[in-house]
Amino acid sequence: xxxxxxxxxxxxxxxxxxxxxxxxxxxxxxxxEPGKPLVNGAVLFGAxxxxxLSAAISxxxxxxxxxxxxxxxxxxxxxxAKSGLNLRAFNSGDKESRFKAFIFDASGIANSEQxxxxxxxxxxVARQLMPxxxxxxxxxxxxxxxxxxxxxxxxxxxxxxxxxxxxFKKGVAAQLVYVGKGAEKNLESTLRFLISxxxxxxxxxVVNVSKAATVNVDWSMPLTGKTxxxxxxxxxxxxxxxRTMARDGAHVIxxxxxxxxxxxxxxxxxxxxxxxxxxxxAADAGEKIKQFAAGKGGLDVIVHNAGVxxxxxxxxxxxxxxxxxxxxxxSAAERINDYLLENEGLNANGRIIxxxxxxxxxxxxxxxxxxxxxxxxxxxxxxxAPVLKNGITINAVAPGFxxxxxxxxxxxxxxxxGRRMNSMQQGGQPVDVAEAIAWFANPASTGVNGNxxxxxxxxxxxx
Numbered sequence: 001x002x003x004x005x006x007x008x009x010x011x012x013x014x015x016x017x018x019x020x021x022x023x024x025x026x027x028x029x030x031x032x033e034p035g036k037p038l039v040n041g042a043v044l045f046g047a048x049x050x051x052x053l054s055a056a057i058s059x060x061x062x063x064x065x066x067x068x069x070x071x072x073x074x075x076x077x078x079x080x081a082k083s084g085l086n087l088r089a090f091n092s093g094d095k096e097s098r099f100k101a102f103i104f105d106a107s108g109i110a111n112s113e114q115x116x117x118x119x120x121x122x123x124x125v126a127r128q129l130m131p132x133x134x135x136x137x138x139x140x141x142x143x144x145x146x147x148x149x150x151x152x153x154x155x156x157x158x159x160x161x162x163x164x165x166x167x168f169k170k171g172v173a174a175q176l177v178y179v180g181k182g183a184e185k186n187l188e189s190t191l192r193f194l195i196s197x198x199x200x201x202x203x204x205x206v207v208n209v210s211k212a213a214t215v216n217v218d219w220s221m222p223l224t225g226k227t228x229x230x231x232x233x234x235x236x237x238x239x240x241x242x243r244t245m246a247r248d249g250a251h252v253i254x255x256x257x258x259x260x261x262x263x264x265x266x267x268x269x270x271x272x273x274x275x276x277x278x279x280x281x282a283a284d285a286g287e288k289i290k291q292f293a294a295g296k297g298g299l300d301v302i303v304h305n306a307g308v309x310x311x312x313x314x315x316x317x318x319x320x321x322x323x324x325x326x327x328x329x330x331s332a333a334e335r336i337n338d339y340l341l342e343n344e345g346l347n348a349n350g351r352i353i354x355x356x357x358x359x360x361x362x363x364x365x366x367x368x369x370x371x372x373x374x375x376x377x378x379x380x381x382x383x384x385a386p387v388l389k390n391g392i393t394i395n396a397v398a399p400g401f402x403x404x405x406x407x408x409x410x411x412x413x414x415x416x417x418g419r420r421m422n423s424m425q426q427g428g429q430p431v432d433v434a435e436a437i438a439w440f441a442n443p444a445s446t447g448v449n450g451n452x453x454x455x456x457x458x459x460x461x462x463x
Contacts, residue, residue: 003403003419006426026419026426027171030132030197032435034220034247038196041100041130043068044090047076048117051108053138056184058083060191061103063219069099076105092124099125101134101195106157107179109139111149118160126168134195135164135174141208144181154178158206165204165458166423173203173458182211186447192219193439201432203423204458212446213391215349222442224249227296229289231255231280232306234263236404237355240430241303244438246271251296255280255289256306280306280332286339293345301351301441302340304333307373309406311366322369329373334380341388349391353440354381355433356398358454362462374398378452385450393449395440400456401427424457 006026009015015025030040043066047054054076061068062085069090070076080087090097104121108114122135129135137157145151157176165174175194179187186209193199194207218224228245232238233254242252252273254264261277268275276292278285293299307329310321333354340346359367360374381396388394401407401418407427419427433455439445 003426024420024425025169026424027131029171029200029424029426031200031429031431032197038064038192039066039100040197041067041098041133043101043103043195044099044125045070045076045080045087045103046121047073047105048108048114049075050110051105053107053140053179053184053187054079054105055083056179056187057103057105057138057191058085060188061085063188064192064195066101066195069097095128098128098130099133100130101136102129103136103138103191103195106137106139106154109150109153109157110147111153112156115153115156115160118157122164129168129172132171132197132200133168133173134199135161135168135172136177136191136194137161137175138177138179138187138191141178141180161206162204162458169423171200171424173199175199175203176206178206178208180208180210180447183209183447185214186210186212189439189442189444190448193435198435198439200435201424201428201455201457202436202453205453207448207451207453209447210449212449213349215443215446217442217444218249221249222444223301223438225297226250226300226441226443227253227293227298228301228303228441229253229255229276229293229299230303230305233267234260235267236406237399237402237430237433238305239267240434241305241437242267242273243271244431244434245301245303245441246273248438248441250301250441253293253296280336281327283335285332286336286343286345289336290340290343290345298347299340299345299350300347301353302336302346303437303441304336304352304354304377306332307355309367309370311370313366314368317369325369326373326376329370330376330380333377337380337384341392346392349443349446350393351441351445352384352392352394353437354394354396355437356381356396356452358398358400358456358459358461361398361454364461381452382450388449391446393440393446395448395450396452397433397436397440398452398454398456399428399433400454400459400461402433402455403427403429421461422457422459426457428455428457
């Protein structure tokens with residue numbers, strides 16, 4: 001559904017009216033287009049003294065051929081040179097240059113006094129970030145810090161990043177990446193996603209990257225030769241996921257209930273995929289999925305996207321509505337995962353990706369069933385991740401207000417509130433969810449395990 005207010009806000013008259021009345025001014029977000037540079041503009045790179053992640057960051061920036069600048073930092077210049085990254089000089093007194101991304105290595109911040117390094121880097125250039133720009137801070141996981149002071153300082157980065165995401169406006173997204181010990185070589189897939197337009201509606205998020213095997217990929221088609229199954233693939237977010245996976249080279253098995261067969265056939269036909277008409281709540285769903293995927297070389301990625309809402313206040317909710325939502329949204333995914341993991345139904349370095357919701361994080365009026373199911377999905381990810389073997393990972397996205405047929409049916413006032421109550425001041429698109437899922441699915445994302453990333457424009461709900 002189109003956002004008429006946003007269209008008006010970006011017209012000449014609308015800009016004038018909105019400026020004078022102080023109304024929300026949602027910009028049109030940059031979104032990824034194949035063939036265009038991953039970063040469409042210059043990158044300003046900085047680091048706190050004694051930081052240890054600058055080499056890994058430099059490797060990633062060199063790999064994407066980013067036009068990268070840095071201030072007077074001899075240590076950073078030397079590290080970048082070893083990665084083949086040419087850091088062009090930037091004078092902090094230059095107020096004219098504009099940047100598409102700021103990246104700051106904060107891993108060297110070991111106590112609260114050193115947090116001033118954030119101010120020293122960002123304060124002089126805060127107004128020089130372009131619309132749809134990126135702020136990425138990279139640090140060390142507080143849990144693995146060598147002292148209480150270091151853990152405290154690294155944890156402080158989260159508050160800084162989330163505040164920047166709300167302050168900079170103009171479609172700017174801010175993220176924090178914690179890199180575990182020995183996980184430096186696992187950082188690139190995450191940096192590529194967060195610095196690009198693929199992360200248009202992701203902001204204020206904390207991503208943990210842990211040590212894992214490294215996998216080389218063709219970054220333009222990272223899922224080539226992979227088989228991906230998407231549940232609920234007949235329309236909306238599920239259709240966008242299927243199309244994005246196919247774009248990245250995968251053979252996509254489009255799954256939905258038999259009643260959606262016509263739409264399934266349409267989607268699968270347009271992307272060269274396969275159709276599996278199946279009720280995921282069936283007791284033998286996991287077995288049928290494994291059998292079907294076996295004919296495609298086995299299953300590499302499963303995306304648990306299918307879900308329903310049946311909203312009622314708890315006092316007015318019938319038991320069958322409770323049971324339906326919990327069964328489809330949570331229990332079915334549990335049963336399918338159990339079968340696939342216990343019966344070698346996922347190939348090595350496989351991916352399990354779940355779709356949660358900000359309702360599962362913050363709760364919502366009239367959604368005790370839905371919120372419980374989506375909070376359960378988060379639990380499924382958190383407690384499954386540590387026990388996975390053979391390079392398999394599990395992660396989840398938690399969408400906020402996404403422009404779909406479901407949100408189009410929401411009453412106007414509530415719909416407008418949902419659109420505006422986030423740092424981007426607009427609803428997201430199904431492709432925004434799909435791009436985050438494609439990042440999780442990437443074979444190079446081996447170090448991304450047990451994460452729940454909100455695709456909500458940094459919604460105020462559950463912030």
